Amino acid sequence: MRGVPTAGAALMLCAATAGLLSAQGRPAPPEPPRFASWDEMNVLAHGLLQLGHGLREHVERTRGQLGALEQRLDACGAACQGSEASSEPSKTPESVVAPGGEAVPETLRSLQTQLKAQNSRIEQLFQKVAQQQRHLEKQHLRIQNLQSQVGLLNPTHLGNVVTKPAKRKRLPKMAHLGLEHNTTRLHRLPRDCQELFEEGERQSGLFQIQPQGSSPFLVNCKMTSDGGWTVIQRRQDGSVDFNRPWEAYKRGFGDPEGEFWLGLEKMHSITGDRGSRLAVQLEDWDGNAESLQFPVHLGGEDTAYSLQLTAPVASKLGATTITPSGLSLPFSTWDQDHDLRRDLNCAKSLSGGWWFGTCGHSNLNGQYFHSIPRQREQRKKGIFWKTWRGRYYPLQATTMLIQPTEAVAAS
Incomplete structure (x- = not known):
């Protein structure tokens, strides 16, 4: 055997x-x-x-x-x-x-x-x-x-970082979000684009940031003479559908190098309890452009991500009922109605999710039209900013940026 x-x-x-x-x-x-x-x-x-x-x-x-x-x-x-x-x-x-x-x-x-x-x-x-x-x-x-x-620490990938400590690696594609838990960095990530600007970065592009108490995520930073701004929304060609439910607007969607919405939770993590400036850039089909900036405060999900505006700004946006402290506009989608109209769901009547007041002041997340529709009922579902081109003029392109104006407490 x-x-x-x-x-x-x-x-x-x-x-x-x-x-x-x-x-x-x-x-x-x-x-x-x-x-x-x-x-x-x-x-x-x-x-x-x-x-x-x-x-x-x-x-x-x-x-x-x-x-x-x-x-x-x-x-x-x-x-x-x-x-x-x-x-x-x-x-x-x-x-x-x-x-x-x-x-x-x-x-x-x-x-x-x-x-x-x-x-x-x-x-x-x-x-x-x-x-x-x-x-x-x-x-x-x-x-x-x-x-x-x-x-990720290969010298061929980090050559620029080694020679220029202030230079950070920009990530070119949305797929790099898989690096959210990247533990190989030699030091912590910046909390926002403004902190990145303060550390010496002057070139706009895609960067990873990590706000206090949040996981890292990818943002598009716009560096200007005023500092570093985080792009939170862009409309330019209608390639992304913005008529989405609450969870999509909370998480974010789209491509940060194209049309996208950063996400309400990410926006709130960037601003936290700090005051911020919101910049709105508008463009019509004739090549005309308008740029607006105003102070805001963005609440958390427990407030339906309410956007608090000061009284002068709220008046310019067409608000009629304003408290001495200003106006608080909760965010609304077709499946979560928080607007100020009791008899109407603005997001369902129009399109997209937005800080709706009484449905007629602004909506930069509306339906994208490549040409101006003839029907009035259809035009009001588009992208509009009433105090610039009127409610029934669908805009060609928009960009929204945010920048905290108060220093965050050191962790």
């Missing part, structure tokens, strides 16, 4: 393999030490995984062979019991009596005992191999994770 590998033999094989790999990877004394390349680490991890899979397959195959052998021995035992039944059991010293009253030869009993012991050792080996395989798989995942993180 062919011998079966034991747990000790398998462990000796693993130790010998590890020793051989260690000996091959050890540098010669005269040479300076070096780190193994990622390819070598991947080959090593792959080889260890293959070894674990091979041992596991061998154990399972051996267990199957032992099971078949045990069945054959049981069949042989029954035949032997039949042949021994005609002899005198009392005169056979090397026999035992089976539970059924039939004699079982001592040789067969010894084989069965050895088989059970061998099966027990194989079971232990199988458990050890399975445990080792799980450990190797976890190590392999850790290697892949470390490889992806260290790859």
